[in-house]
Amino acid sequence: MEFPTIIKKAADHISREWGSSPAFGIVLGTGAGQVADEIAVDQILPYEQIPFFPKSTATGHRGQLVCGRLAGANIIAMQGRFHLYEGYPVDLSTLPIHVMNQLGIKTLFISNASGGINPNYQSGEIMLIESHLDFMFRSTADLSPPTRQQRPTQLSDLYDRKLIEQAITCARQQDFVLHQGVYASMLGPNYETKAEYRFLKKAGADVVGMSTVPEVNVASRHGMQVLAMSVVSNVAKPDVLEATSGQEVIDAAAIAAPNLRALVVNAIGGNDKTPPAQLPCPTS
Numbered sequence: 581m582e583f584p585t586i587i588k589k590a591a592d593h594i595s596r597e598w599g600s601s602p603a604f605g606i607v608l609g610t611g612a613g614q615v616a617d618e619i620a621v622d623q624i625l626p627y628e629q630i631p632f633f634p635k636s637t638a639t640g641h642r643g644q645l646v647c648g649r650l651a652g653a654n655i656i657a658m659q660g661r662f663h664l665y666e667g668y669p670v671d672l673s674t675l676p677i678h679v680m681n682q683l684g685i686k687t688l689f690i691s692n693a694s695g696g697i698n699p700n701y702q703s704g705e706i707m708l709i710e711s712h713l714d715f716m717f718r719s720t721a722d723l724s725p726p727t728r729q730q731r732p733t734q735l736s737d738l739y740d741r742k743l744i745e746q747a748i749t750c751a752r753q754q755d756f757v758l759h760q761g762v763y764a765s766m767l768g769p770n771y772e773t774k775a776e777y778r779f780l781k782k783a784g785a786d787v788v789g790m791s792t793v794p795e796v797n798v799a800s801r802h803g804m805q806v807l808a809m810s811v812v813s814n815v816a817k818p819d820v821l822e823a824t825s826g827q828e829v830i831d832a833a834a835i836a837a838p839n840l841r842a843l844v845v846n847a848i849g850g851n852d853k854t855p856p857a858q859l860p861c862p863t864s
Contacts, residue, residue: 583671583678589631590675591682594656598623598647604848605680606657607795609692610638612811612833615841616646616657623647627660634672636660645676651848656680663791665768670718674798681802687743688799689844690808693829694787695772696815697780698761701787703815703828704835706843707759708744709808713785714793716767738800743807743847750846756839761786763810765793777816787812807847811836 595601600622608615625645627633636643642659649655662673680688694707701707744760751758764780766772768790772780780788787810799806813832 586632587675587678587682590633590679593629593631594625594645594647594679594683597625598656600647600654602647602654602656602680602683602685603687604650604653604655605677605685605688606655606844607661607676607688607690608657608659609661609690609791609811610829610833612691612693612837612840615691615837615844616659618841618845619646619648619650619655619657621646621648632672632675634662634666634668634675636662637666638663651845653848655848656683656685661791661795663768664716664718664794665790670794674794677795677798677802677804681799681804685804687805687847688795688807689847690792690795690806691840692763692789692792692808692810693813693833694763694789694810696787696812697764697777698759698786699815699817701759701812701815702757703812704832705757705759705812706836706839707761707763707787707810707812708739708747709763709792709796709810710739710744710760711762712738712793712796713762713764713780713783714797716765716793718767718794738796738806739808740805743805746847747807747809747843750843751839754839754842756842758839758843759786763792763808764788766790772816807843809840809843811840 627636627643644659646657646659658676662668664673762785764785766788772788792808796806811833813829
């Protein structure tokens, strides 16, 4: 079956089950699924009920699509994503982004949990991704409908500057720490070695994770506005590197959850309506 047909079948199923058209899409990473608890839910669709959707197996991922309203707008939120390290090819791991585009979504919010490289970061803080380093070495170019031909893609403005400025204003109003920096994506599922941490720091990375970049690349191909937020789960010190646990990641995401919610609600409420400096930031 051709990939565009797969996308359409998945999107048609969601439309039939929900009966509404979303304006925004949200991808919630490890431990951040509780942000969806703020949504006025119309429909919850387990991934296994959506045609061609894989199964989410990562720790802290609920594996369901939440359809409803947030800040007065129709949204769909993924409680859990699909990683390349779970064994899925790029087309399946990014299928939900293609489906969101098919449903008419033009603005995408992405969150992930990451390991801190920048020594000025603290566990539980949030970093807005303003650029990335792609060490997954998996192209999405030949998977984007309507053709599978290879073609160069402009990657200079993947992360929407207006949404970033809105987020900065929100954090300032609510008085929480919000960084801007570079996200390094690794294939996983292993955490990084001491040598890799040293290399990534020299390469300019502030945090490192195992997701997000394929989703952002596909969203860019569809012309979506993207705001990507990375929750710092821990800050690595290569010379005294300690083991990272899944629970540590989930705990850090729980600390960041109120601030993630504030950033997303603020962006939805002010999208294309109010200049960033005038936006009231919702209290957490």
